[in-house]
Amino acid sequence: MDPGPPLIAVSAAEREAVVGRWLARVLATYPEQTSRFLAREPDRFRNPVGHALREGLPLLFDEVSGAFDVARIEGVLDEIMHIRAVQDFRASEAVGFIFFLKPILREILAASGATLEALDRRIDQLALVAFDLYMKCREKVAEIRVNEARQRLFVLEKAAGRRM
């Protein structure tokens, strides 16, 4: 399915303001000292969590205001959800950062009526995608746990199989 046309025109300044505020709020879900580190350390290898958010959130906002291409959204969200799925968050907290976008858009964008409703619907949908990805990550963790135990006895099992 072709992604649709942009929902709302956003200036560069508006984009910067929205994304900056959103990032600051997401970083605030971490303890204070940590949010500063996540915001400040520019090296992507020293600061993978901050990097994923800094790179990812602007792209997600572009999709919400623009074409809303679900495949692209999943690509970007996947990394962020992998991180939040194993950090110290409840499911609602891991996904909830998506909803921070709603009040921010109201404050910054000159949107109203149908456009605003459409933006809200997209944010809801984004949260559902995030939740699916979150669940996939949790299932993966459970699956890994089971597989791991088997590898540990690999040779003993193999040798036993051969002797039978």
Place this chain on the structure above:
Amino acid sequence: MSETVPKPDELVQIDYRPPVRDWMHTPVQFRRGTFCYAAAPKNLKYLEMPNPRDWQPMDEDWKLPENWREIILEGMRERLEKFRSFRLFMDICVRCGACADKCHFYIGSGDPKNMPVLRAELLRSVYRRYFTLAGRLAPKLAGARDLTVDVLKEWFYYFYQCTECRRCSVFCPYGIDTAEVTMLARELLNLVGCNINWAIEPVANCFRTGNHLGVQPHGFKDSIEFAVDELEDLTGVRVEVPIMKKGAEVLFIMPSADYFASPHYYTLLGYLLLFHHVGLDYTVSAYASEGGNFGLFTSHEMIKRLNDKMYREARRLKVKYLIGGECGHMWRVIHQYMDTMNGPADFLEVPVSPVTGTRFEHAASTKMIHICEFTADLIRHGKLKLDPSRNDHWKVTFHDSCNPARAMGLLEEPRYILRNVARHFYEMPENTIREQTFCCGSGSGLGTDENLEMRLRGGLPRANAVKYVRDRFGVNLLTCICAIDKATLPPLLDYWVPGVEVAGVHELVGNALVMEGEKPRTTDLRGQPLASIQPPEVTHA
């Protein structure tokens, strides 16, 4: 810095002084997935360690001995006298914060108490309260606090959340080694029976049968014979592996996972081919059947007890020297503790390669060399027939395991070997390798499945760098020289970087070795078809 980052003036200066109320008064929550289970009483009894009982960290009552506080404080006093480094580490930290963001657990979890400076502060605050004048007189001002059950629980949580990897110490201008602080904190916890099963069970097993899994001599022999048979199926070459042969030149000691776990097992096949290829006069032992030493994660006394068997077996078998396999923390023990604890091993000889004549002077005291040193030297002297095209199906990168890299400085040899046995080798970014390598997140006894979530957090920085070379160069194999890595990196990558497998360096050596009398090799040691099945292109490195 990208334009979306909040402006610096929106953010206050980072302050690495512990926020007094916050961290000192928030008791830890034991959430499933983020801690290791307690040691089973049978294992503690076997080792004659204190306070064996049924308990778990999430229980309210930890069933501590009545005088637990006195025991810990007395243990602290004793150790402050015995280890000068301990007192120094307690006194000299200036809270500069250079170490703060260097710990993989902090980077991945965002939990401030995983900053090395705060981790050590958990212990330091108690030290100040009972062992410094300022702390006794004005505890609040001095950042001192009473030793309570909550504090003990916090110690347990965070000192079993440090993999003793020493990355932080690389950055400390004073050379404070937080890994050693963790070691001492664990030693204290052990005095009142607060230990984890994943560390204590291997210790107990090792003490009983010589290896972590408790494999007995006949099981050991079975596994080795099984490998010999498989190797014959794969290569057409039958190798001989002498077990406990008296008078052999070399005693070879590997981590036990090499002969029972995957993917370690393929590394074992590699060693066996190599030794056969150069006709090494060696032996393995069912008694010294473990390179690993989980004593390192328990107490100094335990390190010594477990390490002792290496020397004893070397003496009994009358070998000349030892070669050690692809094991991580074994090398920290050998390099930093063995000689003073159980050495000097005067009855052994300085290792000399029987093939090249190279004398390994750096091991003049311990009489033990790393298999990568042995192999790199063979390659350097053109003693191995290699066909690196047999590893063409792999695009390889190398993870510096913490201990060989930071505790013994083994940085070049594995890379030199890899470049000679494979044709596609790519380094991960500079600040994630060599001395700055990121830990697998599962070392020091934390690699258990109940702790998986914490391990996935701690392993994120490592996995993130692997992802970079996968996406950029198509890397599909992460090589390493540590048994814990080989066990714990596959699940880590499965979560963060699917499609990248894990192998030992000597697995690739085994693939590339052109053996005399071999049948045409159509598969690698895993039984996977080779990328191009052509007559071997032999190079003498």
